Amino acid sequence: MVVKExxxxxxxxxxxxxxxxxxxxxxxxxxxxxxCESSDGSTYRKDRDGNIIK
Incomplete structure (x- = not known):
């Protein structure tokens, strides 16, 4: 792949x-x-595959 610009x-x-x-x-x-911490300061968890753990 070539990116010209x-x-x-x-x-x-x-x-x-x-x-x-x-x-x-x-x-x-x-x-x-x-x-993880979102931009609004709330925290959440993710597994190794990137899925949010509830």
């Missing part, structure tokens, strides 16, 4: 998520997950 990405704050990997011991449901 590349563009500058200016919305990286909207693309990148603020997540930390959490590894638990003795928890069969989710032994590891990502704890």
């Amino acid at each position: 590349p563009e500058t990405i200016i919305n990286t704050g909207q693309i990148v998520e603020n997540c930390s990997l959490i590894i638990t011991i003795g928890n069969d449901d989710a032994p590891d997950y990502y704890s």
Whole structure:
């Protein structure tokens, strides 16, 4: 693939998520997950595949 006129990405704050990997011991449901924070400050969890854990 060739990009003749590349563009500058200016919305990286909207693309990148603020997540930390959490590894638990003795928890069969989710032994590891990502704890993420959205731009409004609320937190949520994601599994390894990127699916939101409710």
